[in-house]
Amino acid sequence: MLSKCPSSPRPTRESPLERLENRTNLQHGKSNYCRKVWTRSDIFLPTKSCSVTLLQHGFTWTSWIHFAVHIQIFELEHEAAWSSGPFLHGDTLWLAIYFGFIAMSLMFMDEDEAMRAGIPLDDTSELVRNWYDAALFFLNEADFTRNPNFKTVQAIAILLGLAKNVGDFDLEPVIQAAGIRIGQILGMDCEPPRISEDPVIQEISRRTWWTLIICEWLSIPTRPPCIHEADFNVRLPMTLLDEELSTSLINEPSMAIEGPRPINYHSALISLAYSNYRFRVQMVAMKDLQGDNLMEDLVLNTDEALANIISQLPSHLLGDSDDQTTASKQYPPWVLWQQTTLSLSFLNYRMKINRVLQHRWASSSDVLLARSKAICLDSANAIVSLVKQHKVALARHRPWATTSALFSAALTLAAEAKDLNKHASKEYIDRIRTCLSFFEYIQDHSALAIRALEDLSAFCKELL
Template sequence: MDPLLLQELDIHLPSKTAEVCYQKSIDSLHDADFMVNHNLFSIQAICLLIYIGHNIGQSDRISVLLASAVRIAQCLCLHRLGPDPRKNTDTVEQSPRAVQQRLIDREISKRVWWFLVRQDWLQIPFNNTYNIHPTQFNTSMPKNCKEELSLMFSSDDVIDRDQEHYTQGSYTMVLNHVAVLIWKTQDRMCQQGHPDAVEGGLHKLYAEVIQSDRELRELMDKMPTFFRNASRDDDLPAHVRYQREVLSLSFAHKFYSIHRHFQIPSFKDPWFAYTKVSCLPIMRRSLATIISLPEEPYTSIVKSLWTVNTQVLTTVVWLLFELIFSRGTGTQLLDATEIRDLAIKSSNFLQQNQIMSRIAKRGFSLINTLLELDKSVERGDDTEFNLKEIISRVEKNDQDSREESGGLPSAELNGNSFVNWLSRDAAILGFTMDIFDSA
C-alpha cells in the first residue's frame, strides 16, 4: 500500500507487521495440523504466504509449503474437476441460489488449482524441475468472469467473457498460458536429452529454444488489447496500467527463462546470437518503464512485489553481462552509456525496496559490484571475473547490514547458502556458473 495510507492506519513499520502476520499464519497452519486436516483455506493461506516468504528470504520454506499445498489440493480432488459442463446437469432439484453457490465454489477451486499450477511451472527456470504433470489433472482454466453476482451469471451458468472484456482474472489468464509454454519448453528440451549424448545435441536444444521464443511472441500478440497498448486506459481501472507494465517485465523475464542456458554462449558464439537479439531489447524497454514509474499509490504495490524485484535484478544483470562480456568484440547490441544508466537507476530502485525485500537488498549490492567490475574492465585493469568472489562480497554486505540492524544473519533466516539463493531465487546464473572461468 501507499505509505501515506498505511500511516493513516497507524502502521509505520509495514515490513515488520507483514513478517509478524506471516509467522502467525505459519503458526496457525501448524496449530490446525494442516497436513492432516485438509481444507481449501490452508491452501489459500499458503498461496498468500508466497508474497511475503520470498521477500524475507524464506524461499526454501515456501517451496516446501507449495509442495504441501499441491498434495492437499490433490487429496481434495481439485485437480480432477474436469471440463466445464455446458449447462447445469445436476439432476437434483436445487434453488437458483444453491446452483450459483455451487458454480462459485467450482470457480474458486479452479482458481486455487491453477494458482498452484502457475507457481509450479513458472518456477521451472529457477529449479529446472516441476511437481505437477499435465497428464495427471483435468481441471480447466478459470473462466474470465466478473466478481459481482449480478454480472457473473446468466440463468444457471457463469458467463465466460471474451478476453477483451477486462476482469479481475485477466492478468492471471495471460500468465496461465505463459506457464503452460514454460512447461512445454522444459519437457521438449528434456526429451532431447543431454547435448553430449547425441550428434549436434546443443544445436538441437537451441532449435527448441527458438521454437519456444516464437510461441512466446505469439502469446504476446494475442494478449488482450489493454495489456498491449494504452488506447483504452480511460475505460479501465487505474491499476490496469500498472498490470500492463508489470506484465511487460514478466514477459522479458520469460524470454530470459527460455534462453537462459544460452546466455553466456551468446556472448561468445555467433551461432547463438539470436538469444541476445531476442532478449536484450525487450529487457531494456520493460526495465526502463518499471524503474521510471511515477510515485503514485499503485507504484508502492509494484515495488513491493517479490517478482518485480527478482525480474528487475535478472534483466539488469543480463544487460551488465552484455556490457562486460561483449566489450571489445564488436558485437555489443546496446549502448554502453544507456546500460550503465539503467543499471544505476535499477540499483536505486532496489535500494528503496531493500527494507521490504531481501532480494532487493542483495540485488542492490550485486548490481553495484558488477558496475565496479565493469569500470575496472573499461580502465583496462587485469580483472578476472571471479563468481565466487562476487557472491562472497554480496553475501558479506548482506550479513553486515543484518548485524548492524540487530536482525538474524542471512544463513539463519534463509535456511540455505547464498549461492543457492542467487541461482534459484534471482534466476540469473544457474546453468552458466561453470562457464564463467573460461569467459
C-alpha cells in the same frame, strides 16, 4: 508436439548467471528469517474499521494476484468473524487466509493509505511480517499437514506472494509443494473439483489450483516441477467477475458483457506458465542429445509461442503505456498495474529463454543466434526501462517478481558488458546503476531486494 516428459526430470547444468540468480532467490541460500509470532498475544490485531479498509483495498489491488477467495463470500465470513466472539479465537484456517490477505493488502498500500486506514503499527514492513507470521501460526495450529482442507490451499496461495518479500526464502518452495499435494488429496486436480458440490466454490478451487500451478511452473529459481500437465485435469477459469459467479452466468459465461476482467491477467499467466514449463521439460529431454541445432530450434519455437500469446492478449492488457491519462480514465485502476506486471513477466521469460544460447553468441555469426541475442538484450533493456518508467508504482507495490526480473536483466546486461570495451559498455553500466538504485529504493520493504543489491554489486564490481 510435446514429447512425453520423464517422471522425475533432472535439472540441466546451470550457467554461471543461473547459479547466481538461484543463490540470490533461494537455491542453497541462507535464510535469516526469524519468526516472531508464537502466540496470539504476539499478533497486532487491527480494528474492525481498519480491517474493512484493508479488505476493500485488497479486493481492488491484490485479490486477482492469487484469486484464492471469493469476494462476496469472504466479506460475509469477515463480518461473522467480528461478531461471533473473540476474533483471534475463530476458525484457525480462516484466520490463516485472513492474515495472509491483509498482509498482502498492506504491502500494496503507500504510507498515506496505510495511515488513513489506521493500521496498528507505524512500521508497515514489520506489520506485514507480523501478519504473515500470524497466517503461518494459524496454519500450524490447525495442524494443516495432517488435516487436508481447502482453506489451507487458499492460505498457501496467498502466502506465496509474500514469502520472498519478508525474507522467508526456505519456506516458500515447501508450502508451494504442500499446497499442490493437499489440493490433489482434496480432488482439486480433477474436473469437476471434488471439494464441493457448489459451482461457485468449484470455480474458486479452479482459480486457486491454477495459482499454484503458475507459481510452480514459473518458479524462481527454476527447479524440477513437482507436478506435470499429465497429472491433472482442471479446466481454465471462467472469465467472470466474482459477483457474476453467483448468477446464471456461471452456466453461460459467454453471455457476460465484454470488458476488462481481473481474471484475464490470470489466464495470461497460465499461458506463460504452460510455455515455460514445456520449454524446461524439453530442455531436460534433450540433455543427452547431440547438436546445438536442437536447442536453437527449441528456443526459437518457444520464443515464437510467447510472442503469439502476447499478440492474443485482450486489448486492455496491451494498452499503450505512454498514454497513462487516457488509460486511467478508460479502465479500472488495476488495469495499468496488470499491463506493467504482465509486460515485465513476458519480457523476463523471453530474455531467459533466449539467454540459454548466450554461451554461443560470441563464437558464431549464425543469423538465428544473432536474433536470439537481440531478443534477449532488447528484453533485458526493456525490463530496466519499464521499471525506471514506473519506479514509484512498482516500489509502492513491491512484488518480489519485479525485483527478481530486474536482477535477472541486470545480470544479463552485466555479463555482456564484461566482454565490451569501456566506451561500448557505458550504456549497459548506466542501466545496471538504474537497477541498483531501484533495489536501494525498496530494500526496506523487500528482503529479496537486499540480496539483489548485494549480489549485483559484487558481480559488477569490475564494471562500476
